[in-house]
Amino acid sequence: xxxxxxxxxxxxxxxxxxxxxxxxxxxxxxxxxxxxxxxxxxxxxxxxxxxxxxxxxxxxxxxxxxxxxxxxxxxxxxxxxxxxxxxxxxxxxxxxxxxxxxxxxxxxxxxxxxxxxxxxxxxxxxxxxxxxxxxxxxxxxxxxxxxxxxxxxxxxxxxxxxxxxxxxxxxxxxxxxxxxxxxxxxxxxxxxxxxxxxxxxxxxxxxxxxxxxxxxxxxxxxxxxxxxxxxxxxxxxxxxxxxxxxxxxxxxxxxxxxxxxxxxxxxxxxxxxxxxxxxxxxxxxxxxxxxxxxxxxxxxxxxxxxxxxxxxx
Amino acid sequence: xxxxxxxxxxxxxxxxxxxxxxxxxxxxxxxxxxxxxxxxxxxxxxxxxxxxxxxxxxxxxxxxxxxxxxxxxxxxxxxxxxxxxxxxxxxxxxxxxxxxxxxxxxxxxxxxxxxxxxxxxxxxxxxxxxxxxxxxxxxxxxxxxxxxxxxxxxxxxxxxxxxxxxxxxxxxxxxxxxxxxxxxxxxxxxxxxxxxxxxxxxxxxxxxxxxxxxxxxxxxxxxxxxxxxxxxxxxxxxxxxxxxxxxxxxxxxxxxxxxxxxxxxxxxxxxxxxxxxxxxxxxxxxxxxxxxxxxxxxxxxxxxxxxxxxxxxx
Numbered sequence: 001x002x003x004x005x006x007x008x009x010x011x012x013x014x015x016x017x018x019x020x021x022x023x024x025x026x027x028x029x030x031x032x033x034x035x036x037x038x039x040x041x042x043x044x045x046x047x048x049x050x051x052x053x054x055x056x057x058x059x060x061x062x063x064x065x066x067x068x069x070x071x072x073x074x075x076x077x078x079x080x081x082x083x084x085x086x087x088x089x090x091x092x093x094x095x096x097x098x099x100x101x102x103x104x105x106x107x108x109x110x111x112x113x114x115x116x117x118x119x120x121x122x123x124x125x126x127x128x129x130x131x132x133x134x135x136x137x138x139x140x141x142x143x144x145x146x147x148x149x150x151x152x153x154x155x156x157x158x159x160x161x162x163x164x165x166x167x168x169x170x171x172x173x174x175x176x177x178x179x180x181x182x183x184x185x186x187x188x189x190x191x192x193x194x195x196x197x198x199x200x201x202x203x204x205x206x207x208x209x210x211x212x213x214x215x216x217x218x219x220x221x222x223x224x225x226x227x228x229x230x231x232x233x234x235x236x237x238x239x240x241x242x243x244x245x246x247x248x249x250x251x252x253x254x255x256x257x258x259x260x261x262x263x264x265x266x267x268x269x270x271x272x273x274x275x276x277x278x279x280x281x282x283x284x285x286x287x288x289x290x291x292x293x294x295x296x297x298x299x300x301x302x303x304x305x306x307x308x309x310x311x312x313x
Numbered sequence: 314x315x316x317x318x319x320x321x322x323x324x325x326x327x328x329x330x331x332x333x334x335x336x337x338x339x340x341x342x343x344x345x346x347x348x349x350x351x352x353x354x355x356x357x358x359x360x361x362x363x364x365x366x367x368x369x370x371x372x373x374x375x376x377x378x379x380x381x382x383x384x385x386x387x388x389x390x391x392x393x394x395x396x397x398x399x400x401x402x403x404x405x406x407x408x409x410x411x412x413x414x415x416x417x418x419x420x421x422x423x424x425x426x427x428x429x430x431x432x433x434x435x436x437x438x439x440x441x442x443x444x445x446x447x448x449x450x451x452x453x454x455x456x457x458x459x460x461x462x463x464x465x466x467x468x469x470x471x472x473x474x475x476x477x478x479x480x481x482x483x484x485x486x487x488x489x490x491x492x493x494x495x496x497x498x499x500x501x502x503x504x505x506x507x508x509x510x511x512x513x514x515x516x517x518x519x520x521x522x523x524x525x526x527x528x529x530x531x532x533x534x535x536x537x538x539x540x541x542x543x544x545x546x547x548x549x550x551x552x553x554x555x556x557x558x559x560x561x562x563x564x565x566x567x568x569x570x571x572x573x574x575x576x577x578x579x580x581x582x583x584x585x586x587x588x589x590x591x592x593x594x595x596x597x598x599x600x601x602x603x604x605x606x607x608x609x610x611x612x613x614x615x616x617x618x619x620x621x622x623x624x625x626x627x
Contacts, residue, residue: 056624074421079416082416086413092408107316155417
């Protein structure tokens, strides 16, 4: 096991399928207890990186370690401490939730006498205790996703890798899943690597993200720092429409506390900030005697970062 | 090793609780019991000239309407093999189970090995149970217990059936590894079985007649040449090899004649003595080795392809 605080370390990782480079010189470090979001469009190489992390496919060059174990050479040790939930999680439909989890527990060499307790604990974590003896074929997609989380919890993992955890789920269920991720991270200090293209949902749980394009990690960091670096603004984007905009007004707005940048487009202004400063802005505008016709705020800086990058590309 | 056993136990339990197992078992039992009934009707006549190995006639005697048990078994063993192998891997992929399964701390080959072993065990149980049932009914009906030679022959018969079923299971697993859809893998395996079982004998006969035509007044040499060509081509088929092996094994008297052309006058002068189990095994050894090799080749191919396959996240 590694002695430092890094739990996943990818170094110069590359993967070629025939002559097609899918992952290109990928470097990444994830610390213990972190929730890291790997973002990118379809075909960016997210799933291939996950498969290499689990030792399910070999890198063409470079290496990746999980908990200090090399994923290629020590795949079993990696899989012992890593739980993986694929995008379309599958279970044996004709078995009950309990029997599916029992199979996973046996594959993980958990002593037979401990299995019932482990199953009960895992199902309780995902609020499926009542459905323990129900056949999986009667489960909804959301229930299956929760069962998937219970399935990875059986082995007491240090790391959980989720491929598109909220894909195809309604907002309520997606939020439940994200809340479970946050709870597990808090209670058990489990490190999460989430891969998704549902940016607004990822933003809620991932303090750190990496954006992947054509197999390359093009940027990485906290959502705020990425916003600052790429958009010249913060997490909050406040849009204003005024009756009349002057250069003096814009300069005065720029000097307001917590304002990071102001962009003008005709009578419309876009203010980037690290805080919700709508009250301060409306007070200032009123004091300047200008009529405010519209004010909106968006907190989707991650989506902005993402779109900006892929637009520029 | 524990992971193979875990997969094996789960697969075995799946097989035993599946509808396909119950249907196959019912079919085999119906066929076995019907052929036993027919055998009991005709056994006196069949065994009248030879008074050795009477017990084995339960398995080799047929009637006008229903064939002997060994004919049924040569039909059913490939079906059982195919049914328990055609969806071994692709159904796991399609249901999204494979990537979850392989993300557990197990070697990848545990999955395919466990599934193959569970299929072979199920096949062994089906064949053994029907052989025991027929033996029990026969023992009760004819009152002649099997001797050691007959018991050994029946054990080898079960063994050859399992190896032959293993070949078809290996082939079906190979298609389940290569093909994404379960319908495609079962249809391909069944198409190959139909080709070997029904079309190859027709093709062999046509080729033999083209290469060594038999006019009305064909000489013995021409007839033998025609027979040899047809027989050589038929032996491409594992079904032919299996039939040859079980006929020689379960018919100690005269079974060996199945391999070569026998003239009527030659037959009338023959004094047929039963072969010992050792002699019968020597006779069927090439067939047994060929079937075993085919089974190993099919399973090894599916093993290698599965081990080298890229696992996708869905």
